[in-house]
Amino acid sequence: MRFKGIIILAICLVISLLIVFINPIKINNWERGNNDNLLGMVLGLDLKGGTHLVYSITSTAGEEPTVEDAEGVRKIIDKRVNEFGVSEANVQLLGTPPNKILVQIPSQSGDQISFSFSKNDPNMDDIKNAISSAGLSEFQIEKIEDEYLVTYDQTVDENTSEKIKNNLANSFMVTVMANFSPIRLEGKKEGEDLEFPNVEDIKPLLEESKIAYEELNDLGFGGWEIKLLNFGYSDQSLAEKLLLSLSETKYNLVNLQPEGELNYFVVSGGIQSAKRLIGSTAQLDFRVRECGKEKPEDLDANVWELVRCYDPQYYNEVATGIESKNLTDASPGTVAELSQPVVNVVFDDVGSDIFYEVTDRISRTGDLLSIYLDNEELVSPGADKAISGGRAYIYGKDIDAERAREIAIQLRSGALPAKLDLIQERNVDAVLGSESLNKSLTAGIIGFVLVLIFMITYYKIPGIIASFTLIIYLLFLIAIFKVLPVTLTLSGAAALILSIGFAVDANILISERIKEELIAGRNLLNSITVGFDRAWPSIRDGNISTIITAIVLYWFGSNFSTSIMQGFALTLGIGVLLSMITSFQVNRILVRLITSNNNFIKTNLFIPISKKNTDGEA
Amino acid sequence: MNLLAKRIYLFYFSLIAIIISIFILFIPGLPLGIDFTSGSTITYRWTDQNPTQDQISKSIKNAGFDKSIIQSMGNKEFFIRTTDVGSTGKDRIDAELLEVIGEAPVTLDMNTVGSSVADNTIRNSIIAVFVASLFVMLYIIYAFRNIEQSYLYAIAAILTLIHDVLVVMGLFILISIFIGSVVNSIFIVGILTVIGYSVNDTIVIFDRIRENLTVNKSMEFMNVVNQSVKESITRSLGTSITTSIVIMSMLLFGGQSLRDFLLVLLLGVIVGTYSSIFVASNLLLSWKYGIKK
Numbered sequence: 080m081r082f083k084g085i086i087i088l089a090i091c092l093v094i095s096l097l098i099v100f101i102n103p104i105k106i107n108n109w110e111r112g113n114n115d116n117l118l119g120m121v122l123g124l125d126l127k128g129g130t131h132l133v134y135s136i137t138s139t140a141g142e143e144p145t146v147e148d149a150e151g152v153r154k155i156i157d158k159r160v161n162e163f164g165v166s167e168a169n170v171q172l173l174g175t176p177p178n179k180i181l182v183q184i185p186s187q188s189g190d191q192i193s194f195s196f197s198k199n200d201p202n203m204d205d206i207k208n209a210i211s212s213a214g215l216s217e218f219q220i221e222k223i224e225d226e227y228l229v230t231y232d233q234t235v236d237e238n239t240s241e242k243i244k245n246n247l248a249n250s251f252m253v254t255v256m257a258n259f260s261p262i263r264l265e266g267k268k269e270g271e272d273l274e275f276p277n278v279e280d281i282k283p284l285l286e287e288s289k290i291a292y293e294e295l296n297d298l299g300f301g302g303w304e305i306k307l308l309n310f311g312y313s314d315q316s317l318a319e320k321l322l323l324s325l326s327e328t329k330y331n332l333v334n335l336q337p338e339g340e341l342n343y344f345v346v347s348g349g350i351q352s353a354k355r356l357i358g359s360t361a362q363l364d365f366r367v368r369e370c371g372k373e374k375p376e377d378l379d380a381n382v383w384e385l386v387r388c389y390d391p392q393y394y395n396e397v398a399t400g401i402e403s404k405n406l407t408d409a410s411p412g413t414v415a416e417l418s419q420p421v422v423n424v425v426f427d428d429v430g431s432d433i434f435y436e437v438t439d440r441i442s443r444t445g446d447l448l449s450i451y452l453d454n455e456e457l458v459s460p461g462a463d464k465a466i467s468g469g470r471a472y473i474y475g476k477d478i479d480a481e482r483a484r485e486i487a488i489q490l491r492s493g494a495l496p497a498k499l500d501l502i503q504e505r506n507v508d509a510v511l512g513s514e515s516l517n518k519s520l521t522a523g524i525i526g527f528v529l530v531l532i533f534m535i536t537y538y539k540i541p542g543i544i545a546s547f548t549l550i551i552y553l554l555f556l557i558a559i560f561k562v563l564p565v566t567l568t569l570s571g572a573a574a575l576i577l578s579i580g581f582a583v584d585a586n587i588l589i590s591e592r593i594k595e596e597l598i599a600g601r602n603l604l605n606s607i608t609v610g611f612d613r614a615w616p617s618i619r620d621g622n623i624s625t626i627i628t629a630i631v632l633y634w635f636g637s638n639f640s641t642s643i644m645q646g647f648a649l650t651l652g653i654g655v656l657l658s659m660i661t662s663f664q665v666n667r668i669l670v671r672l673i674t675s676n677n678n679f680i681k682t683n684l685f686i687p688i689s690k691k692n693t694d695g696e697a
Numbered sequence: 698m699n700l701l702a703k704r705i706y707l708f709y710f711s712l713i714a715i716i717i718s719i720f721i722l723f724i725p726g727l728p729l730g731i732d733f734t735s736g737s738t739i740t741y742r743w744t745d746q747n748p749t750q751d752q753i754s755k756s757i758k759n760a761g762f763d764k765s766i767i768q769s770m771g772n773k774e775f776f777i778r779t780t781d782v783g784s785t786g787k788d789r790i791d792a793e794l795l796e797v798i799g800e801a802p803v804t805l806d807m808n809t810v811g812s813s814v815a816d817n818t819i820r821n822s823i824i825a826v827f828v829a830s831l832f833v834m835l836y837i838i839y840a841f842r843n844i845e846q847s848y849l850y851a852i853a854a855i856l857t858l859i860h861d862v863l864v865v866m867g868l869f870i871l872i873s874i875f876i877g878s879v880v881n882s883i884f885i886v887g888i889l890t891v892i893g894y895s896v897n898d899t900i901v902i903f904d905r906i907r908e909n910l911t912v913n914k915s916m917e918f919m920n921v922v923n924q925s926v927k928e929s930i931t932r933s934l935g936t937s938i939t940t941s942i943v944i945m946s947m948l949l950f951g952g953q954s955l956r957d958f959l960l961v962l963l964l965g966v967i968v969g970t971y972s973s974i975f976v977a978s979n980l981l982l983s984w985k986y987g988i989k990k
Contacts, residue, residue, distance in 0.1 A: 501811075504808070514952065519947070522946045526942055533938065588901070616908075621896075624896040628833065632825065647886050
């Protein structure tokens with residue numbers, strides 16, 4: 080009997096030790112813990128930094144949302160947050176019936192800025208200068224293929240990111256290669272009737288469009304190299320601007336290629352960008368783009384082909400009737416017959432029918448189907464035949480794998496079925512989080528050691544046993560927290576420490592009972608058996624009242640727009656339940672183990688200091 | 698020794714404590730934080746510059762927020778409380794701070810609570826406290842179902858609990874005058890924990906009374922209660938000393954964020970221990986003998 084208890088205890092101890100100290104634990108798909116955190120535990124936002132956002136949900140009509148609306152919002156936000164690479168985000172509905180949504184985003188990794196230049200890459204030192212002169216320090220930069228990745232352990236605010244963007248755009252020479260086709264001069268003979276534009280033709284064009292250039296080189300045969308400096312990054316690309324200013328000349332612009340232009344700049348992982356992402360009531364819009372039909376007199380045929388479907392002044396758009404809800408899926412992929420990335424789209428029945436009509440129409444007229452997200456053009460594909468069945472794919476020369484993924488995400492994220500308003504926000508910096516963690520840890524250890532000292536000096540042998548029980552209790556608790564897993568928050572840490580108090584309490588109750596039985600004149604072993612039996616009802620009743628409070632807190636916690644309550648309640652509930660069991664069972668096993676050695680069967684080792692004198696008198 | 702010999706004075710003492718606490722609850726009242734009043738708090742830290750409170754106050758005013766409280770936390774850290782900054786206000790304050798002080802601070806902690814949330818928090822807090830008390834009371838009636846008039850034990854435990862909650866709140870307000878504590882959602886967590894703790898302590902003593910009543914059937918009720926209290930007192934003190942040790946070490950060495958919460962817990966442990974010994978059993982005796990004897 081005695082050994083059975085010890086064996087079970089030993090097995091539990093070994094398992095707990097393995098769980099606590101092996102990081103990470105992987106068994107098939109089951110994985111717990113990672114090396115970054117304290118003992119591999121899951122840390123809450125207040126201990127590792129992050130953002131906690133609460134939005135109220137109102138239906139588009141301004142009323143309380145239906146349960147379906149709320150669930151729809153949760154799914155979409157969950158998707159948005161996860162697909163844009165925010166790791167370990169938590170999205171949950173609050174309230175009964177749900178009318179609020181909580182989004183928690185950890186900021187452990189800080190922000191990441193990615194950008195790339197078209198050809199002509201500037202050297203790394205210049206890039207570093209451009210970034211640090213915007214006020215960023217201690218960042219890491221690496222180059223992956225054509226893209227530069229800057230990782231920063233804090234959030235980059237909007238001002239700084241704007242500065243970095245401008246610095247990058249302005250510090251480097253942008254070279255534009257333009258090719259003009261010759262014009263035929265009247266009255267000249269064959270062979271000498273071709274003329275290319277000269278400096279006097281190009282210069283005024285550049286000045287007129289207010290584009291400052293550093294150098295203008297004639298490469299001969301209509302080719303020109305234009306070097307530009309201090310050209311700010313803007314959404315309208317340099318190529319487009321130049322195209323517009325240079326195309327309306329008597330010399331036809333054949334092609335134009337910018338080199339060294341900053342053509343991509345994104346700050347990701349930031350709280351601000353996350354907020355934008357979540358709150359955006361994105362609206363997908365499908366329109367038929369009727370390309371320009373009449374070529375203006377003064378435009379060259381080549382240029383007309385370039386602009387008739389892409390310059391808003393020439394085309395006209397009409398609604399199709401396809402709504403976001405008609406698009407059931409969008410995913411990046413590849414198609415066997417095409418050696419390039421595509422975006423697969425799937426429509427529902429209603430969408431399929433309209434999609435068939437639309438593709439039938441545009442395949443005959445050569446028009447386009449343009450898809451807008453929040454009134455911003457996402458992609459505008461044409462169609463070569465009518466597509467039935469609601470399944471199609473989009474491809475194009477400017478759609479690479481990355482772009483295909485992006486388009487798919489944006490198509491999928493679609494429109495929210497309800498309106499969101501930010502009603503509560505909490506941001507905790509990662510630095511503050513780790514400071515809090517360290518301080519709580521120090522405080523916890525100091526408190527725990529002091530308790531052990533008190534227990535041992537005051538209660539002697541039962542105190543030592545209680546101390547071991549407490550250590551075993553903590554070990555079990557951490558193992559359980561890691562396995563479940565329970566997120567450790569600051570208030571949870573307080574609950575954990577409080578539960579140590581309750582565990583001590585149970586141990587004290589037992590020790591006191593044993594002592595009383597000894598004073599009452601029983602022999603030691605008898606006193607121990609009776610002491611445990613008598614202590615149990617008090618331990619049970621006292622702890623159950625705390626467990627009831629924990630349950631009420633947890634239950635009500637979801638009505639509050641904060642996770643403090645639930646974190647505290649869960650930790651306290653589990654802690655108290657476990658302390659009740661371990662302090663009783665483990666204590667009993669240890670007491671029996673100790674009293675099996677005759678050297679320890681000495682009554683006065685089991686009586687606390689304060690009682691010595693009174694005993695003498697009695 | 699008869700711990701409850703002068704129980705009439707203990708009675709007066711608790712009564713006066715309760716009356717003073719209720720009075721303090723109205724004037725000056727609980728120092729409500731943004732969880733209840735709505736608004737924003739921001740904690741900034743500067744790396745190089747050490748701004749003055751005036752500079753910060755000016756920046757916040759420039760950003761369009763007239764009412765603000767600024768506290769220096771030392772270490773170039775400042776805590777700011779103002780009205781709800783909404784979605785763009787924080788950016789405006791940041792921009793103003795950069796302009797006035799010349800260095801952009803790191804935002805250590807930011808918290809915004811809208812007014813709809815605040816209203817909800819007040820309502821939910823009150824409901825939570827009542828529901829918790831109700832369930833605990835039902836549990837006590839159940840736990841003591843085998844002895845006569847078990848509801849009296851439940852009522853005594855609940856009255857003790859109300860005593861604890863009121864006195865803890867009163868003491869909290871008094872202390873907050875000196876150290877500037879505020880009441881936020883976590884305060885409610887603290888109060889609910891105090892409820893759990895208070896009842897735990899009371900139950901342990903009532904358990905003793907229950908046990909002693911069944912063992913010594915012939916003994917006078919007064920003596921049974923007195924003996925039970927005496928037997929439990931070392932345990933009660935032992936537990937509150939150890940719990941206080943951990944809470945104190947959290948208060949002294951832990952971070953600032955939990956200070957007010959830990960204060961509630963510490964007060965709860967002290968008051969809870971006192972009341973389980975002197976108030977709960979006293980109430981039981983009063984039922985049997987009236988308050989005079």
